[in-house]
Amino acid sequence: MDDSQARKFQKDLNAGLVALVLLAVLDRTSEDLYGYEIAKRLQRASEGEPLFKEGTVYPVLRALAAEGLLTSRIVPSYAGPPRRYYRITDDGRAVLRQWSEIWHRTRGFVDRFIEGTEL
Amino acid sequence: MSASAPRSIDEYLKQLRAALEGEDPALIQDALYDSEEYLRSEVAAHAGKSEGDVLELIASTYGAPEEVAAAYRATDAQVSKALRTPPRPTAAAPASAWGKFFGVFLDPRAYLSLSFMLLSLATGIIYFTIAITGLSISVGFAILIIGVPFFLAFIGATRVIALGEGRLLEAITGERMPRRPVHPGPPATLWARIAEMLKDRRTWTTLLYFVLMLPLGVLYFSVAVTLLSAGVGVLFAPLAAAGASLGWFPSDIHATVAGIDFDQYPLVATLVCLVLGVLILTLLMHLARAVARGHVRLAKALLVERGA
Numbered sequence: 076m077d078d079s080q081a082r083k084f085q086k087d088l089n090a091g092l093v094a095l096v097l098l099a100v101l102d103r104t105s106e107d108l109y110g111y112e113i114a115k116r117l118q119r120a121s122e123g124e125p126l127f128k129e130g131t132v133y134p135v136l137r138a139l140a141a142e143g144l145l146t147s148r149i150v151p152s153y154a155g156p157p158r159r160y161y162r163i164t165d166d167g168r169a170v171l172r173q174w175s176e177i178w179h180r181t182r183g184f185v186d187r188f189i190e191g192t193e194l
Numbered sequence: 195m196s197a198s199a200p201r202s203i204d205e206y207l208k209q210l211r212a213a214l215e216g217e218d219p220a221l222i223q224d225a226l227y228d229s230e231e232y233l234r235s236e237v238a239a240h241a242g243k244s245e246g247d248v249l250e251l252i253a254s255t256y257g258a259p260e261e262v263a264a265a266y267r268a269t270d271a272q273v274s275k276a277l278r279t280p281p282r283p284t285a286a287a288p289a290s291a292w293g294k295f296f297g298v299f300l301d302p303r304a305y306l307s308l309s310f311m312l313l314s315l316a317t318g319i320i321y322f323t324i325a326i327t328g329l330s331i332s333v334g335f336a337i338l339i340i341g342v343p344f345f346l347a348f349i350g351a352t353r354v355i356a357l358g359e360g361r362l363l364e365a366i367t368g369e370r371m372p373r374r375p376v377h378p379g380p381p382a383t384l385w386a387r388i389a390e391m392l393k394d395r396r397t398w399t400t401l402l403y404f405v406l407m408l409p410l411g412v413l414y415f416s417v418a419v420t421l422l423s424a425g426v427g428v429l430f431a432p433l434a435a436a437g438a439s440l441g442w443f444p445s446d447i448h449a450t451v452a453g454i455d456f457d458q459y460p461l462v463a464t465l466v467c468l469v470l471g472v473l474i475l476t477l478l479m480h481l482a483r484a485v486a487r488g489h490v491r492l493a494k495a496l497l498v499e500r501g502a
Contacts, residue, residue, distance in 0.1 A: 090268075110228060111235040118255060128257030133228035134269035156230050 089127045093135050095178060098144065098163060098171040107160035110136060136161055144170055199253055201246040203233045206259060213263035219498045220372045225266045232256055298479040306366040307486035308479065311418035318411020321355070325404035342384055349391050356400050356497045369490045372498055396499050403496040414485060421478040429471025432464040
């Protein structure tokens with residue numbers, strides 16, 4: 076029993092969850108955040124082994140911005156290349172509410188089976 | 195490749211670029227940009243440690259180059275499926291050759307492409323002027339101390355314009371172009387930065403593109419205006435002919451189309467005009483789409499850095 080199966084399961088789960096978490100992070104904060112900051116917040120929040128690599132955050136941010144759920148602006152930085160700061164849009168908030176609802180339903184459904192109350 | 199873990203930011207980016215080989219150059223540019231933002235921020239956050247030590251940590255937090263490359267590949271594939279290729283109205287009814295031929299009038303990209311052809315004269319003149327003026331002033335200033343900041347500002351401006359041009363072309367054709375500027379690299383001295391710009395193939399191909407835009411713009415504009423006026427003119431010729439027969443114009447004008455006299459065969463002549471006018475305009479729309487597609491390929495070759 077190696078953990079390649081565990082990794083694959085985690086990866087499949089993350090496909091949609093990373094986007095949900097990113098929307099939630101940007102919804103909760105009043106300031107605009109750039110990729111590195113967001114990645115660090117996620118890292119601090121994870122207990123033990125992080126659930127996903129921080130490198131996967133950036134392409135999802137870009138995809139969300141391309142779909143109009145986030146807006147972004149570029150700010151010059153001393154530490155390196157100019158940073159791209161993200162902010163959630165009204166469309167993004169609407170999608171977040173919808174997705175949170177789906178997440179709660181899914182979690183409740185899965186838990187009922189795993190904990191064996193629904194057999 | 196995973197055998198040798200990267201020991202520096204440059205090495206990491208080189209490996210990431212290798213792992214993305216064969217992908218869209220615009221995607222590669224974005225991925226390198228994002229990674230560099232993270233890596234430099236991370237190195238800056240660990241001020242006491244060496245770059246090599248920080249990169250060792252990064253393999254477990256940010257991900258190895260291959261993992262990051264896989265994430266970009268996967269996300270870009272999803273995004274392209276979701277929104278990069280909006281369903282074309284013509285695709286809904288691919289039925290007949292006629293449908294395909296005239297379906298071009300339902301394709302928003304055809305109209306955008308036509309506007310691009312009409313606009314290209316103006317942008318061509320502007321780009322050409324910027325490139326030639328900037329280049330000649332740079333050469334003239336080269337012996338003075340202000341030549342250095344001027345050259346830097348000039349090349350920086352061409353990169354910003356090139357990014358804008360890419361965004362415009364992506365909007366028109368749907369072909370992916372970079373969404374981020376190429377970032378200038380690690381902080382370096384002015385001289386090192388200038389030397390790098392002079393050595394960078396893209397600096398020169400961008401200027402070449404700007405210069406080329408003038409003749410191309412003239413060509414696109416002329417072709418578009420000629421066909422547009424010919425098509426509209428022929429289409430409305432029957433009205434003019436009717437006006438002539440009503441005595442609106444001097445009576446010695448005899449309208450003929452393809453050798454058919456309007457006075458003798460008004461219906462046949464009108465029909466020929468309508469068919470010819472619609473044909474010319476339809477061909478123009480197809481031509482505009484083809485020109486925009488060809489042009490974006492040229493722009494990609496000259497404005498976007500090749501991966502590898």
